[in-house]
Amino acid sequence: MNTYNASIKPTAYILPVKEEFPLKNKLKTSLFSLFSIILLFSLAACKDNGEEKKETVKPVRVAEVTRSIFYAPQYAAIEKGFFKEEGLDIDLQTTWGGDKTMTALLSGGADIALVGSETSIYVHGQESRDPVINFAQLTQTDGTFLVSRKPIDNFNWDMLKDSTFLGQRKGGMPQMVGEFVLKKHDIDPKSDLNLVQNIDFANIASAFSSGTGEFVQLFEPQASMFEKEGKGYIVASFGQESGHVPYTTFMAKQSYIKDNQDTVEKFTRAIYKAQQWVQETDSKEVADVISPYFEDTDASIIAMAVERYKAQESFALDPILDQAEWANLQDIMKEAGELDSFIDHQTLVDTSFAKEVSK
Incomplete structure (x- = not known):
């Protein structure tokens, strides 16, 4: 009797337990599936956001006419992350000479050129269908x-x-x-x-x-x-x-500016930030920041050159190329016998971006 009753109790007790495990397993499986789906969506969302951010980074190819401490604000804009803050990825190449720089720009080898404003006048003289427009001034004296x-x-x-x-x-x-x-x-x-x-x-x-x-x-x-x-x-x-003259200016083909207005404005804003930073920062610190572009030059020489340029106001304080500077440029060109007739400021200069970011 005792043996029978003892054997029945475990059997009666075990049955509910066997019923309980499938329910828990189902619940665990459902929760795991739900968690997996949420995780997958989260990862997908992160991936999408990452790709979206990556897509917003705009590559810009810049051709500079030479490598010089004269262009310190440009290098500072890269090294201080001012371009990056604007979502721009700068590919900088040195083309060594105004003719080579303009060839790179006109042939599509560069999006933006840093070169003397006189080159845009030379292109205009050839009656180009896609004129080169000056949109941001970097230096305002001879260097x-x-x-x-x-x-x-x-x-x-x-x-x-x-x-x-x-x-x-x-x-x-x-x-x-x-x-x-x-x-x-x-x-x-x-x-x-x-x-x-x-x-x-x-x-x-x-x-x-x-x-x-x-x-x-x-x-x-x-x-x-x-x-x-x-x-x-x-x-x-x-x-x-x-005196003041648009000695080196950022310029681009009219078609590029028309199709990339947001990019040009962001580019100009980064340059303006750099111009302000260079002006307000000790020359030694500026030299330290731009030193990667002059690896074979002693840091003291870089600082000395920066100080010289700051002292004679060679670095433009803002990217606006005004009419007085444009007129001085053409006076110099005419004196050198390189200009047949004066070109109106608004024909080859667009100050809208520079004025917007300088507000």
Whole structure:
């Protein structure tokens, strides 16, 4: 009796337990499935958001006419993340010369060019169907310095007479400004000195270093490097002599600006942020930030060059290319014999983006 009752109790007790496990398993399975679905949707949403963010990053190919500390705000805009903040990914290439830079822009090898504004006038003179438009100014004075082979305590521009002077490429802003300044000091570049301007832009510094010429027109950091190495001595600034001029400007084909207005505005805003940052920041800190672009140049030289450019207001404080600067540019071009007729400001300059971001 006891054995029977004992065997019945476990059986009666076990039956509900067998019924309970399938229910729990079903519930666990349902919850797991639900959790999996939620997780998959979450991952998909994250992926979609990631892809959406990735898609909003706009690549922009920029061709700069040369690599110079003169363009410090551009490098600062990249290194400080100002372009990145605007959703732009900058692909920077150095094209070494105005003709090569403009070729890259016109052929579609670059979206935006950083080059002298005179190049847009040359393209306009060829009656291009897709003119090149200046939309953001980076520098507002000439960026070259007059370097003498020997130290001169009391420099006078008359000292250039009867000398051999290594100028820049004919028709380019450095050369035109150089001639403009010489004439300002009653020196005829064609008859009062031996003007050498058949040396390729990238080789002018090395030509002077090897012994050619008594004076040379150089950008930074070459000018300060020569001074430190005892190869030359800065005796004057063409930027201080020439006044404000749209020396280097960001420009693009009219069709690109029309199809990418949002991108152009973001680009200009990043440049404006960089212009303000460079102006408000100690030159040594600016030098530290842009040093990756000048790996072979001593940090003290970079800082010295930045300070020189800031002192003579070479870095534009905003990206607006105004009418007075445009007129000064054409006066210089006309004096150099490179301009047949004046071109209205609004024909090749669009200040709408610069004015919008500078508000």
